[in-house]
Amino acid sequence: KDAKKDNLGLDEEVKIKKKRINVKLDEARLLREDIGIPKLRREAPKRLKFKGKGHEYRDAARLLSYYQLWADDLYKKAKFRDTLQIIEKLGHSRRMKMERENWIMESKKKTSGDTQEKD
Amino acid sequence: PSKMPETVDPMIRAHILSLCSALGGTSTVEDGGYSLGDEALACLKDLKKWLKLYDQKMNRFDVARCMAEANLVKGDLLEILGAWEEDEIEDRMKQRLALGCVELLVPLTWPFERYNEQTTINHHRHIPVLQFAQASYKKAILQHPSKRILSNIVRVALPSIELPPDERTERDEGIIKLAIYFFRNLVMIEHPMITETDTGEEISRSATIEVLEDQNVLHFLLMLASEMGNEFNTQDVVVMEVIYHLVKSVDIEKMFLTDEQEAQKQGQDLTALLKLEDEMKRTSIRGASTRHNRFGTTVWIERDDKTRSFVSGQGALLGKSTGLDKMDSSKKWKKPGGADSKGVSRKTEHDMSLTLERRAKTKLREFVEDFLDACFNPLFSHLRRAIDRDAQRLVEANQQQYFYLIAWFLKAERIRRKTQTSTEDPASADLESFGLVASVLNQESLITLNRRMTEWFDTKQWTPLQSAMRCFTQILLTVQDMAVSPLEDDQEIAENIQNRLFYEEVTLDLVVMILRAYTRQPFGWLDDCTEMVHVHLKMLERFSKQHDHMFIRSRKRARAQRKKNATPGEDAAGDVPEEGDEEDEEMAELSRATMKERAFDYSRFEQKFLTPSCVNTFLAFIGNYKELNYSQMKRAITFFHRVFVKRGQEVLLFRIDIVELFNRILQGPEGLPSSHPARKEMDQFFKHYMRRLVKMLEKRPELYVELLFTKVNSTMHYLQFGYDKEVKVSK
Numbered sequence: 001k002d003a004k005k006d007n008l009g010l011d012e013e014v015k016i017k018k019k020r021i022n023v024k025l026d027e028a029r030l031l032r033e034d035i036g037i038p039k040l041r042r043e044a045p046k047r048l049k050f051k052g053k054g055h056e057y058r059d060a061a062r063l064l065s066y067y068q069l070w071a072d073d074l075y076k077k078a079k080f081r082d083t084l085q086i087i088e089k090l091g092h093s094r095r096m097k098m099e100r101e102n103w104i105m106e107s108k109k110k111t112s113g114d115t116q117e118k119d
Numbered sequence: 120p121s122k123m124p125e126t127v128d129p130m131i132r133a134h135i136l137s138l139c140s141a142l143g144g145t146s147t148v149e150d151g152g153y154s155l156g157d158e159a160l161a162c163l164k165d166l167k168k169w170l171k172l173y174d175q176k177m178n179r180f181d182v183a184r185c186m187a188e189a190n191l192v193k194g195d196l197l198e199i200l201g202a203w204e205e206d207e208i209e210d211r212m213k214q215r216l217a218l219g220c221v222e223l224l225v226p227l228t229w230p231f232e233r234y235n236e237q238t239t240i241n242h243h244r245h246i247p248v249l250q251f252a253q254a255s256y257k258k259a260i261l262q263h264p265s266k267r268i269l270s271n272i273v274r275v276a277l278p279s280i281e282l283p284p285d286e287r288t289e290r291d292e293g294i295i296k297l298a299i300y301f302f303r304n305l306v307m308i309e310h311p312m313i314t315e316t317d318t319g320e321e322i323s324r325s326a327t328i329e330v331l332e333d334q335n336v337l338h339f340l341l342m343l344a345s346e347m348g349n350e351f352n353t354q355d356v357v358v359m360e361v362i363y364h365l366v367k368s369v370d371i372e373k374m375f376l377t378d379e380q381e382a383q384k385q386g387q388d389l390t391a392l393l394k395l396e397d398e399m400k401r402t403s404i405r406g407a408s409t410r411h412n413r414f415g416t417t418v419w420i421e422r423d424d425k426t427r428s429f430v431s432g433q434g435a436l437l438g439k440s441t442g443l444d445k446m447d448s449s450k451k452w453k454k455p456g457g458a459d460s461k462g463v464s465r466k467t468e469h470d471m472s473l474t475l476e477r478r479a480k481t482k483l484r485e486f487v488e489d490f491l492d493a494c495f496n497p498l499f500s501h502l503r504r505a506i507d508r509d510a511q512r513l514v515e516a517n518q519q520q521y522f523y524l525i526a527w528f529l530k531a532e533r534i535r536r537k538t539q540t541s542t543e544d545p546a547s548a549d550l551e552s553f554g555l556v557a558s559v560l561n562q563e564s565l566i567t568l569n570r571r572m573t574e575w576f577d578t579k580q581w582t583p584l585q586s587a588m589r590c591f592t593q594i595l596l597t598v599q600d601m602a603v604s605p606l607e608d609d610q611e612i613a614e615n616i617q618n619r620l621f622y623e624e625v626t627l628d629l630v631v632m633i634l635r636a637y638t639r640q641p642f643g644w645l646d647d648c649t650e651m652v653h654v655h656l657k658m659l660e661r662f663s664k665q666h667d668h669m670f671i672r673s674r675k676r677a678r679a680q681r682k683k684n685a686t687p688g689e690d691a692a693g694d695v696p697e698e699g700d701e702e703d704e705e706m707a708e709l710s711r712a713t714m715k716e717r718a719f720d721y722s723r724f725e726q727k728f729l730t731p732s733c734v735n736t737f738l739a740f741i742g743n744y745k746e747l748n749y750s751q752m753k754r755a756i757t758f759f760h761r762v763f764v765k766r767g768q769e770v771l772l773f774r775i776d777i778v779e780l781f782n783r784i785l786q787g788p789e790g791l792p793s794s795h796p797a798r799k800e801m802d803q804f805f806k807h808y809m810r811r812l813v814k815m816l817e818k819r820p821e822l823y824v825e826l827l828f829t830k831v832n833s834t835m836h837y838l839q840f841g842y843d844k845e846v847k848v849s850k
Binding site: 037040041043044045047048050052053056057059060061063064069072073077078079081084085086096097100101103104106107108 | 420422423426428439440443446447448450451452453454775776778779781782785786805806809810812813814816817819820821823824825826827828829831833834837838841
């Protein structure tokens with residue numbers, strides 16, 4: 001009898017498989033400390049060194065490969081150009097605009113502070 | 120007998136078939152020639168009635184389908200038409216019969232409308248079959264051994280044409296129209312499905328033009344067009360339609376090449392293409408593996424934080440950027456693009472290009488030159504008046520065709536002048552003024568064009584707008600040619616036209632707004648739009664430089680004006696009762712009153728182009744770099760130069776996607792070929808751009824983030840100059 005029951009599986013608990021959550025590139029991900037824009041702000045000025053005049057193509061390649069690897073870490077599945085498009089679109093939201101202004105304000109204060117110290 | 124699926128009511132089929140067989144047939148006596156039935160004329164009339172009272176009235180195609188099955192056109196109608204000998208002009212009977220044939224041919228060759236609300240299952244059942252039938256009608260008509268089907272149809276209309284316009288009866292007018300409609304239908308028919316075995320060459324444009332010219336139809340059209348407004352009146356629209364379908368998509372520049380030039384050009388083109396292919400092959404070899412495809416190489420790319428990305432394949436070893444390219448191309452996910460439910464990106468007739476065969480080309484060229492000499496002004500000025508009057512006989516598509524044709528013929532005239540001056544000795548060449556095309560350069564025409572452009576822009580009808588943009592560009596280019604003409608009269612007129620063209624601020628703003636409105640229209644639209652902007656801006660700049668005191672009529676800001684009026688208005692408030700309708704009228708009057716002249720400031724106008732949406736339109740344009748020729752590339756580079764160097768709005772272009780695009784154009788494996796004439800300019804611009812970008816990044820590290828986005832107005836000034844804009848306090 002038990003075997004029969006088992007075959008039908010009536011007593012077994014029904015497990016509902018959760019749908020796999022698709023990783024989405026949204027504001028939250030874009031603002032993440034470890035992979036998002038904060039990382040870019042922290043590291044890019046230090047890591048990227050340019051050669052300037054006469055090395056334009058090399059500089060461009062360096063800049064692009066840095067951003068490409070950053071974008072790859074941020075959002076693995078999309079191609080570089082697609083990721084850039086998504087990010088650009090996110091930049092129009094109210095929250096992102098505020099964040100962007102804040103970042104600029106911060107560095108503005110920093111530079112003005114620097115000059116004041118110099119004075 | 121095989122069982123045919125019943126597509127049509129058998130009773131109707133029986134009726135039509137019996138009428139067709141009563142019409143006449145192959146004779147057994149006279150070498151198998153065609154002999155008419157006793158009541159042939161009555162049969163023709165009955166068939167016509169069937170088409171009219173059954174098919175047209177009930178919105179069906181049953182009768183037309185039966186006629187296609189009965190081989191009526193080739194078997195009977197063309198036989199009757201072809202049998203009308205040239206020396207039998209006076210034969211009333213034959214003329215009546217021929218007219219009867221035309222009356223059947225016109226509805227049978229009538230173009231099918233696109234599927235719409237009035238479409239029934241019946242249409243879906245019959246139209247595909249009938250399209251093939253029409254193609255076979257056209258083939259039979261063009262290739263008929265008598266070689267006089269078309270000229271006989273002209274002859275049907277001749278007695279009515281000979282009469283002076285005021286003596287023509289309604290029937291005469293109808294017959295004339297019938298003949299023209301027939302030619303319109305004939306020119307419009309295209310092969311519905313071209314395959315390897317059935318190329319549709321027999322009914323191609325080239326073949327059509329040749330037969331039309333052989334049988335004097337082109338002369339007939341020229342005669343009608345040149346006498347428009349004189350001998351003819353209401354036929355203008357149909358004549359225009361025939362010409363439109365005759366010349367649409369034809370490559371004008373190629374048409375004006377001589378055989379020698381063309382042969383030379385073809386040779387050059389072939390060499391260039393082979394060279395290009397060679398280059399492509401070499402670049403593809405450079406990236407390919409030098410060993411077999413199972414050689415199995417794995418490369419990792421290590422970042423500064425010691426994380427790694429793995430890429431496989433030998434090619435990845437070549438360099439960092441190829442490795443990154445490979446990493447990118449292995450990603451399968453695609454960004455969903457969004458459905459184009461409105462069909463904005465669908466290609467239209469304006470995006471096609473057509474090359475004619477040599478013999479047809481010479482014939483069409485003669486036709487075009489004759490048209491320019493005698494018909495351009497009468498036809499187009501007559502049509503313009505009809506458009507302004509909103510005449511009943513115009514359908515919506517006609518206006519679009521009107522502007523398309525003007526643009527086409529203006530370009531043809533400009534190229535004709537160019538070839539004339541280059542081939543002839545400049546001293547001996549007799550200089551003609553631009554009077555031949557003057558009718559579209561007068562004030563009324565410009566107003567009409569402007570009004571339609573505004574209307575189409577407001578209602579987002581992009582395809583008609585495209586034809587109007589083309590027309591506008593060609594008018595500008597013609598005026599530009601006029602301004603440098605050696606004839607003083609021409610120069611003076613050009614000066615006047617430019618004054619008028621650049622007088623209304625609304626018109627100037629429209630150009631900017633159209634540029635900003637680009638979303639996903641097809642490439643042809645983008646090409647026409649950017650060309651219009653380029654030509655317009657350049658001419659306006661030159662003109663405003665030449666004229667220190669240039670005035671334009673602009674609308675004062677309505678809001679500011681209203682405020683002003685509000686205060687003194689209160690005193691009079693007691694006299695005027697406030698009502699909604701009157702308020703509207705008042706507003707309209709107000710806006711009329713607020714038009715005022717003011718000095719034109721070019722740089723202020725140019726400022727309007729310095730927006731992300733304008734930049735994006737040009738970026739989308741240059742994104743097609745693989746298909747762009749020198750002048751198109753140059754157009755885009757000029758715009759970027761204008762923004763970046765001339766106006767110093769560098770921040771507007773500092774975007775990582777722009778760096779990526781420019782880099783791809785110049786350095787990518789599918790970039791601009793090294794032989795491309797615009798490569799040097801692009802290279803110079805990009806180098807300058809990168810130098811500035813690198814400097815700016817070092818100066819202002821916050822740009823690393825902003826590179827990802829289109830800039831916000833509030834921070835743009837700071838990013839560019841390092842300090843905030845001084846806020847001007849208005850007094």
